Amino acid sequence: MNLFEKDKQYIMNTYGRFPLNIVKGKGSFCYDEKGKKYIDLGTGIAVNTFGFCDKKWVKAVKKQVNLFQHTSNLYYQKPCVDLAENLCLKTGAKKVFFSNSGAEANECAIKIARKYAELKKGKEYYNILTLKNSFHGRTITTLSATGQEVFHKDFTPLTQGFIHTEANDIEMAKSLLESNKIAGVLVEVVQGEGGVMPLKKEFVQFLREYTKKNDILFMIDEVQTGNGRTGELYGYMNYGITPDLFSTAKGLAGGLPLGATVVFDKAENVLGAGMHGSTFGGNPVCASAALSILNRLTPQLFDQVKQKSQYVISRLEKCKGVKNVSGLGFMLGIETEKDAKSIALKCIERGVLVLTAKNKVRLLPPLNVSFKTLEKAIDILIDVIEE
Numbered sequence: 001m002n003l004f005e006k007d008k009q010y011i012m013n014t015y016g017r018f019p020l021n022i023v024k025g026k027g028s029f030c031y032d033e034k035g036k037k038y039i040d041l042g043t044g045i046a047v048n049t050f051g052f053c054d055k056k057w058v059k060a061v062k063k064q065v066n067l068f069q070h071t072s073n074l075y076y077q078k079p080c081v082d083l084a085e086n087l088c089l090k091t092g093a094k095k096v097f098f099s100n101s102g103a104e105a106n107e108c109a110i111k112i113a114r115k116y117a118e119l120k121k122g123k124e125y126y127n128i129l130t131l132k133n134s135f136h137g138r139t140i141t142t143l144s145a146t147g148q149e150v151f152h153k154d155f156t157p158l159t160q161g162f163i164h165t166e167a168n169d170i171e172m173a174k175s176l177l178e179s180n181k182i183a184g185v186l187v188e189v190v191q192g193e194g195g196v197m198p199l200k201k202e203f204v205q206f207l208r209e210y211t212k213k214n215d216i217l218f219m220i221d222e223v224q225t226g227n228g229r230t231g232e233l234y235g236y237m238n239y240g241i242t243p244d245l246f247s248t249a250k251g252l253a254g255g256l257p258l259g260a261t262v263v264f265d266k267a268e269n270v271l272g273a274g275m276h277g278s279t280f281g282g283n284p285v286c287a288s289a290a291l292s293i294l295n296r297l298t299p300q301l302f303d304q305v306k307q308k309s310q311y312v313i314s315r316l317e318k319c320k321g322v323k324n325v326s327g328l329g330f331m332l333g334i335e336t337e338k339d340a341k342s343i344a345l346k347c348i349e350r351g352v353l354v355l356t357a358k359n360k361v362r363l364l365p366p367l368n369v370s371f372k373t374l375e376k377a378i379d380i381l382i383d384v385i386e387e
């Protein structure tokens with residue numbers, strides 16, 4: 001059996017994999033078992049923030065792995081504390097809970113919202129308003145939060161208490177907020193899996209104002225948009241608002257599993273001892289990796305991300321066969337006349353890795369991809385779209 005066949009035999013068939021076996025990588029490049037080189041514009045779905053095996057990231061991981069790999073949350077450890085401090089100082093937040101994934105970071109957010117509302121208003125205020133076409137994870141509760149029927153249908157009954165409103169429809173959101181007992185509102189500012197759709201500023205600002213006025217937690221899912229991806233440290237920073245909480249994961253530790261639920265003043269003391277936990281959450285190796293990433297997410301880097309993003313947008317918008325380009329920073333969706341999956345497959349043949357989201361080609365390049373490499377990859381992508 002070759003690797004593809006063995007994978008099919010022994011791994012549950014939940015993923016539609018591309019026909020590619022990656023054996024090593026460096027920066028924005030990776031290689032298959034035959035030594036063929038690829039430019040990676042997908043970063044393992046917004047995870048490898050500075051590409052493959054980034055020097056400083058590897059150094060931080062190696063250093064920590066040689067000291068100790070795990071302690072459990074029964075003891076203190078510095079990497080985790082330093083990371084929490086760093087996240088708070090950079091955002092103005094007050095406290096952090098660490099987990100291992102985006103879904104878990106959102107689970108924690110939902111628990112905080114429900115507990116906060118119970119303390120402030122009563123147990124019947126348990127509903128969470130999320131958006132149609134959103135994506136918040138694969139656990140039963142984060143699936144319930146996800147506003148896409150396609151993910152629900154095989155797993156009912158779902159967790160109760162999730163209401164979905166249309167993105168950017170202020171009237172609909174207002175009416176649902178007024179007619180239900182709401183604990184929290186949870187949104188992605190750019191719907192990633194939903195097709196790379198940024199929310200409108202007025203809509204985000206309306207949600208911020210309404211939730212503030214009515215003492216409802218406003219929560220932003222920064223799992224995909226976070227950690228520099230949109231050309232700001234967190235996606236909400238593009239919208240001139242501060243939420244009450246945000247969840248993040250993916251790019252936070254640059255390729256190791258780490259989730260964080262980060263709370264501002266209101267929710268700082270909602271969870272107490274024994275109310276939540278995670279064996280691996282805040283693992284010191286992952287925390288050290290995250291610190292090495294976070295320390296390099298600077299305004300200068302964000303300027304470069306924005307410039308390179310503009311370059312990609314302007315080239316693709318001129319491309320025959322492209323209907324539109326959406327997104328922010330290095331989170332871009334390209335609607336094409338051709339089928340997105342067939343473009344991604346063709347790009348692999350030509351040595352470029354791109355992703356898809358719904359019917360779009362999705363680009364999530366390493367934040368430090370060089371201009372030359374990006375130019376080469378976009379040349380190939382345009383060639384494939386136009387041919």
Ligand SMILES: Cc1ncc(COP(=O)(O)O)c(C=O)c1O
Pocket residue numbers: 100101102103104106135136137138188192193221222223224225249250
């Ligand atoms: C916005 C958003 N939230 C949550 C998740 C779930 O994250 P994870 O797969 O790490 O559980 C994802 C994953 O794609 C995501 O894009």
